[in-house]
Amino acid sequence: MKKTIDLLTLKAEARKKLNGYCRVCPVCDGRACAGEVPGMGGTGTGASFMENVKALSAIKVNLSAVHDIISPDTTTSFFGQQLETPIMAAPMVNYPINTGSGLTERDAAEAIVTGSHLAGSLAWIGDPVDTAMYSSWLEAMHKVGRGVAIIKPRLNHDGILEAFAKATQNGAVAVGLDVDGAGLITMKLKGHPVGPKTSEQLRELSQSTNLPFIVKGIMTVQDAVKCAEAGVDAIVVSNHGGRVLDHTCGTADALPAIAKELKGRVTIFVDGGIRSGVDALKMLALGADGVLVGRPLIVGAYGANAEGVRFLINKYTEELYAAMILMGCANLHHIDSRILFEKL
Numbered sequence: 171m172k173k174t175i176d177l178l179t180l181k182a183e184a185r186k187k188l189n190g191y192c193r194v195c196p197v198c199d200g201r202a203c204a205g206e207v208p209g210m211g212g213t214g215t216g217a218s219f220m221e222n223v224k225a226l227s228a229i230k231v232n233l234s235a236v237h238d239i240i241s242p243d244t245t246t247s248f249f250g251q252q253l254e255t256p257i258m259a260a261p262m263v264n265y266p267i268n269t270g271s272g273l274t275e276r277d278a279a280e281a282i283v284t285g286s287h288l289a290g291s292l293a294w295i296g297d298p299v300d301t302a303m304y305s306s307w308l309e310a311m312h313k314v315g316r317g318v319a320i321i322k323p324r325l326n327h328d329g330i331l332e333a334f335a336k337a338t339q340n341g342a343v344a345v346g347l348d349v350d351g352a353g354l355i356t357m358k359l360k361g362h363p364v365g366p367k368t369s370e371q372l373r374e375l376s377q378s379t380n381l382p383f384i385v386k387g388i389m390t391v392q393d394a395v396k397c398a399e400a401g402v403d404a405i406v407v408s409n410h411g412g413r414v415l416d417h418t419c420g421t422a423d424a425l426p427a428i429a430k431e432l433k434g435r436v437t438i439f440v441d442g443g444i445r446s447g448v449d450a451l452k453m454l455a456l457g458a459d460g461v462l463v464g465r466p467l468i469v470g471a472y473g474a475n476a477e478g479v480r481f482l483i484n485k486y487t488e489e490l491y492a493a494m495i496l497m498g499c500a501n502l503h504h505i506d507s508r509i510l511f512e513k514l
């Protein structure tokens with residue numbers, strides 16, 4: 171008989187295997203791991219990671235149960251893919267240096283990509299640069315037949331195009347760049363220098379692929395508008411989980427102004443500090459079309475491989491479902507700023 175998973179056992183197993191790289195805290199808020207990059211933390215003081223969690227928890231929602239909505243619909247579709255949930259796995263790579271030797275890159279890729287797929291969701295994969303490690307992610311994506319590939323903003327565009335081509339051959343349904351990786355010195359040390367991209371370069375890269383093109387790492391209205399003008403299909407409001415620049419605002423604080431300007435023109439995703447279905451719902455109410463979860467899914471992978479990742483995405487989706495009942499939202503399109511509490 172299949173073993174059922176419970177959260178406490180999953181976390182205890184993950185804590186053991188992560189061996190101090192992640193403390194698997196009661197709330198994953200960036201305090202215990204501040205400054206641990208490489209590792210699981212946020213860069214510098216860890217303020218940007220912590221701010222993501224704080225900004226979300228400062229938002230309060232309205233409880234409403236006088237209505238007739240009894241079975242809300244959490245399904246959605248992105249990039250032509252029908253999904254059970256708007257909650258997806260964020261791209262996360264380089265497991266040996268970030269999370270220790272408890273899981274190989276191949277095991278982690280298999281757990282994140284297969285687990286997301288089993289939950290009716292979509293995994294986003296990153297760009298470890300190392301060819302063998304990238305192949306592990308491509309193979310995992312190939313097996314389930316779909317995924318989203320986010321490549322580092324390398325100065326060498328041929329390298330980006332080659333990575334896009336490999337992703338396309340292995341089932342990617344969209345590709346993009348994490349432009350907030352523009353300052354990563356480690357990439358230069360590995361022989362793949364990175365840097366910011368102009369609107370013209372984004373347009374060229376977007377036109378170089380037949381797949382939808384995404385820019386991840388947008389925190390200002392100006393950058394978001396430049397992306398839209400460059401013909402980008404989707405953006406991710408993200409500060410890379412606070413791993414690249416200290417003292418940014420939380421993504422929940424950056425999102426509303428960006429959504430106000432661009433909602434409906436480009437697809438808007440967001441990540442950073444999302445730890446529950448209610449957090450996901452808050453982000454949707456602030457204007458996101460879909461959300462990505464990062465670190466907690468590493469805990470899921472370490473705790474119970476693909477089943478652990480499936481368990482957590484299902485758990486968040488069930489929480490989202492329950493919250494939609496208690497806020498009177500029949501489907502994801504019904505979630506908007508009306509569910510957010512405003513003090514008079």
Ligand SMILES: Cc1cc2nc3c(=O)[nH]c(=O)nc-3n(C[C@H](O)[C@H](O)[C@H](O)COP(=O)(O)O)c2cc1C
Pocket residue numbers: 209210222260261262263264268296297298320348386408409410411412413441442443444462463464465466
């Ligand atoms: C260990 C680790 C590795 C990551 N690697 C990448 C990456 O390769 N590409 C990328 O775009 N983002 C990467 N990120 C950032 C995540 O995609 C995401 O933006 C962030 O983790 C979301 O915040 P959360 O972890 O608080 O949910 C990484 C994050 C972590 C923790």
